[in-house]
Amino acid sequence: xxxxxxxxxxxxxxxxxxxxxxxxxxxxxxxxxxxxxxxxxxxxxxxxxxxxxxxxxxxxxxxxxxxxxxxxxxxxxxxxxxxxxxxxxxxxxxxxxxxxxxxxxxxxxxxxxxxxxxxxxxxxxxxxxxxxxxxxxxxxxxxxxxxxxxxxxxxxxxxxxxxxxxxxxxxxxxxxxxxxxxxxxxxxxxxxxxxxxxxxxxxxxxxxxxxxxxxxxxxxxxxxxxxxxxxxxxxxxxxxxxxxxxxxxxxxxxxxxxxxxxxxxxxxxxxxxxxxxxxxxxxxxxxxxxxxxxxxxxxxxxxxxxxxxxxxxxxxxxxxxxxxxxxxxxxx
Amino acid sequence: xxxxxxxxxxxxxxxxxxxxxxxxxxxxxxxxxxxxxxxxxxxxxxxxxxxxxxxxxxxxxxxxxxxxxxxxxxxxxxxxxxxxxxxxxxxxxxxxxxxxxxxxxxxxxxxxxxxxxxxxxxxxxxxxxxxxxxxxxxxxxxxxxxxxxxxxxxxxxxxxxxxxxxxxxxxxxxxxxxxxxxxxxxxxxxxxxxxxxxxxxxxxxxxxxxxxxxxxxxxxxxxxxxxxxxxxxxxxxxxxxxxxxxxxxxxxxxxxxxxxxxxxxxxxxxxxxxxxxxxxxxxxxxxxxxxxxxxxxxxxxxxxxxxxxxxxxxxxxxxxxxxxxxxxxxxxxxxxxxxxxxxxxxxxxxxxxxxxxxxxxxxxxxxxxxxxxxxxxxxxxxxxxxxxxxxxxxxxxxxxxxxxxxxxxxxxxxxxxxxxxxxxxxxxxxxxxxxxxxxxxxxxxxxxxxxxxxxxxxxxxxxxxxxxxxxxxxxxxxxxxxxxxxxxxxxxxxxxxxx
Numbered sequence: 001x002x003x004x005x006x007x008x009x010x011x012x013x014x015x016x017x018x019x020x021x022x023x024x025x026x027x028x029x030x031x032x033x034x035x036x037x038x039x040x041x042x043x044x045x046x047x048x049x050x051x052x053x054x055x056x057x058x059x060x061x062x063x064x065x066x067x068x069x070x071x072x073x074x075x076x077x078x079x080x081x082x083x084x085x086x087x088x089x090x091x092x093x094x095x096x097x098x099x100x101x102x103x104x105x106x107x108x109x110x111x112x113x114x115x116x117x118x119x120x121x122x123x124x125x126x127x128x129x130x131x132x133x134x135x136x137x138x139x140x141x142x143x144x145x146x147x148x149x150x151x152x153x154x155x156x157x158x159x160x161x162x163x164x165x166x167x168x169x170x171x172x173x174x175x176x177x178x179x180x181x182x183x184x185x186x187x188x189x190x191x192x193x194x195x196x197x198x199x200x201x202x203x204x205x206x207x208x209x210x211x212x213x214x215x216x217x218x219x220x221x222x223x224x225x226x227x228x229x230x231x232x233x234x235x236x237x238x239x240x241x242x243x244x245x246x247x248x249x250x251x252x253x254x255x256x257x258x259x260x261x262x263x264x265x266x267x268x269x270x271x272x273x274x275x276x277x278x279x280x281x282x283x284x285x286x287x288x289x290x291x292x293x294x295x296x297x298x299x300x301x302x303x304x305x306x307x308x309x310x311x312x313x314x315x316x317x318x319x320x321x322x323x324x325x326x327x328x329x330x331x332x
Numbered sequence: 333x334x335x336x337x338x339x340x341x342x343x344x345x346x347x348x349x350x351x352x353x354x355x356x357x358x359x360x361x362x363x364x365x366x367x368x369x370x371x372x373x374x375x376x377x378x379x380x381x382x383x384x385x386x387x388x389x390x391x392x393x394x395x396x397x398x399x400x401x402x403x404x405x406x407x408x409x410x411x412x413x414x415x416x417x418x419x420x421x422x423x424x425x426x427x428x429x430x431x432x433x434x435x436x437x438x439x440x441x442x443x444x445x446x447x448x449x450x451x452x453x454x455x456x457x458x459x460x461x462x463x464x465x466x467x468x469x470x471x472x473x474x475x476x477x478x479x480x481x482x483x484x485x486x487x488x489x490x491x492x493x494x495x496x497x498x499x500x501x502x503x504x505x506x507x508x509x510x511x512x513x514x515x516x517x518x519x520x521x522x523x524x525x526x527x528x529x530x531x532x533x534x535x536x537x538x539x540x541x542x543x544x545x546x547x548x549x550x551x552x553x554x555x556x557x558x559x560x561x562x563x564x565x566x567x568x569x570x571x572x573x574x575x576x577x578x579x580x581x582x583x584x585x586x587x588x589x590x591x592x593x594x595x596x597x598x599x600x601x602x603x604x605x606x607x608x609x610x611x612x613x614x615x616x617x618x619x620x621x622x623x624x625x626x627x628x629x630x631x632x633x634x635x636x637x638x639x640x641x642x643x644x645x646x647x648x649x650x651x652x653x654x655x656x657x658x659x660x661x662x663x664x665x666x667x668x669x670x671x672x673x674x675x676x677x678x679x680x681x682x683x684x685x686x687x688x689x690x691x692x693x694x695x696x697x698x699x700x701x702x703x704x705x706x707x708x709x710x711x712x713x714x715x716x717x718x719x720x721x722x723x724x725x726x727x728x729x730x731x732x733x734x735x736x737x738x739x740x741x742x743x744x745x746x747x748x749x750x751x752x753x754x755x756x757x758x759x760x761x762x763x764x765x766x767x768x769x770x771x772x773x774x775x776x777x778x779x780x781x782x783x784x785x786x787x788x789x790x791x792x793x794x795x796x797x798x799x800x801x802x803x804x805x806x807x808x809x810x811x812x813x814x815x816x817x818x819x820x821x822x823x824x825x826x827x828x829x830x831x
Contacts, residue, residue, distance in 0.1 A: 182698045184690045195676040202687035203659040261678055
């Protein structure tokens with residue numbers, strides 16, 4: 001990508017927006033916002049959302065959505081916690097949880113592929129199934145997690161500054177950014193997201209990809225659930241159910257649209273940082289906790305407005321996207 | 333006095349192009365005025381301005397001497413202008429009568445829709461046009477041809493004075509076309525001003541009274557249909573003589589080994605279809621829309637499942653489970669609906685061309701984008717695709733160039749296409765590009781590729797294909813060689829009664 005094109009790109013707009021936010025929050029908080037401790041804080045609190053954003057982002061680029069990620073991750077984390085409390089080693093518990101996440105994802109994909117459910121409906125049902133199962137597993141009481149390895153991963157830091165959980169999220173983003181941009185898998189996700197039937201008739205396999213992406217979403221949700229449980233030291237039935245919409249919000253803030261076929265994982269990462277910074281600054285500024293949720297919604301609306309304004313700018317001068325397209329067709 | 337539509341000095345620019353440049357058009361009531369021109373000549377822009385979809389930069393138009401200044405579709409409707417586009421503008425889940433009276437449903441005293449009156453009024457209109465349509469049928473359940481007729485009746489119901497048709501026959505078969513022409517005839521008798529856009533010469537001579545030719549957004553001639561020849565019209569459209577399209581083709585003369593044999597193929601839509609073809613052979617499939625030609629193409633390509641029968645490809649019985657299997661075996665399909673099924677419009681030329689060969693572009697599991705671009709560059713060169721860059725999104729290309737992108741995909745050097753299935757490859761493509769595509773088809777045959785050529789335009793099938801199969805209701809009803817097939821003989825087979 002050359003310099004001029006980068007300046008016109010969505011990534012640049014996002015980075016500029018993030019920089020602006022950081023500057024504004026820095027000034028508003030008397031630079032407390034940009035202290036190293038606070039930045040670490042932001043990264044750590046967004047790590048769970050980050051994993052969910054990766055899974056949601058990949059799915060959304062393919063034109064799908066998974067509303068069950070929160071329920072699945074919570075259920076899987078509880079399964080892991082129960083197994084640990086019965087003396088199962090941490091890696092076996094984690095593997096079992098991830099396996100359960102994959103099975104749940106595959107089941108959603110089965111409903112979509114074989115029974116032609118709308119993804120929204122299939123995963124809405126799965127969300128309720130898994131959230132209910134989560135309560136059953138723990139009997140609605142929190143389960144303490146004492147496993148030293150998991151507690152270490154959840155709490156410890158490398159070089160005293162970078163928490164392991166942050167490292168995991170960064171690694172996940174890097175891996176997925178490479179997968180999406182450099183491999184056949186990623187290309188297929190974009191093509192199928194933009195037009196599944198044309199992709200199929202050109203030799204791709206949309207159904208297989210659906211299975212892979214939902215299994216992937218389930219696995220990432222499961223890891224996110226375990227990460228939260230490791231950090232907080234307990235697993236409960238609320239788990240990450242409250243985080244899943246933040247994951248989707250981060251992906252949308254990062255420029256991934258619901259229609260499928262566009263946006264990118266790098267953008268989702270910036271979206272995550274924007275969301276994390278925003279929430280953190282609202283706390284630092286002492287905004288009421290309930291108002292914070294409203295403020296986060298307002299942020300999303302603002303980001304979408306900026307997105308639609310820049311889409312106008314980047315396409316053929318001053319015209320908005322849909323208009324430019326209509327005119328192009330009219331010129332034929 | 334006859335009605336009159338007068339357009340003067342109409343201009344419209346888009347970024348980079350002047351779509352209309354000082355255009356003058358006069359059309360009279362009780363006459364059908366054809367608008368002709370190559371793709372990009374400005375016909376669609378003109379219709380869109382008439383329909384109130386877009387605004388002209390300059391110029392004026394008047395109906396019966398009354399200047400029109402509307403700028404919205406609603407304004408067009410109240411001014412008495414209806415434009416019937418290729419894409420239907422109906423609500424498929426609603427009934428025929430609700431569609432025809434949309435926006436003006438009769439109400440009873442309680443303010444509810446008066447269905448019995450609605451039905452009666454609709455039946456009156458249907459009877460006026462002499463059609464057999466149930467007013468209560470949902471529009472989505474009707475064939476494309478009948479949907480179009482519903483649109484025409486809608487325009488009639490609105491009491492539109494100006495009715496413009498944008499390539500109305502593009503997706504109709506011959507029999508349906510004659511029904512359509514019947515409807516147009518009635519509109520003409522009713523004194524309407526009818527504008528008729530089409531690429532098909534035979535229709536122009538069959539139905540229109542006047543012809544206005546546009547080229548590059550400018551007037552390029554106005555003729556009385558009865559006093560003009562096809563050659564003169566083509567010269568006006570392309571600015572030069574292009575000679576006889578078919579006689580000049582450089583055809584393949586050598587057929588190779590047996591390539592494909594289909595025996596008793598059955599699907600939901602096909603009944604015991606059998607035929608065979610050789611390498612380098614072009615076989616054409618003619619028939620009415622809905623005769624099962626597209627279904628046959630999709631069944632061979634494994635886009636849809638098959639229920640029975642046998643497909644022997646390259647000497648071996650095959651049973652593909654997906655298009656991917658068919659592609660790997662060397663079969664390629666250019667679908668009828670190239671925008672929805674052929675291309676991923678929002679992606680670049682490069683990305684559309686490389687889809688089936690992504691596996692071959694991997695090095696240590698990573699895509700080699702430089703090599704990928706080379707494939708696209710080559711296709712652009714080979715097919716003369718008009719684009720500033722291979723990164724251009726396909727949606728921004730013209731129809732002809734889009735079709736070339738699909739051809740470029742299936743014939744790139746990493747593909748091993750042995751059988752190319754072309755479903756309506758020239759639909760909505762201008763005269764010049766059509767001729768180019770005909771020669772490509774012959775070139776494929778010369779390279780030993782077998783070509784299945786499906787088209788609803790009779791002239792092209794009987795002139796391009798070596799062997800012509802005619803289908804009707806999911807069955808093959810006849811087989812003719814190029815020499816013996818005439819439009820009449822093919823049509824007779826296409827409409828033959830069952831039995």
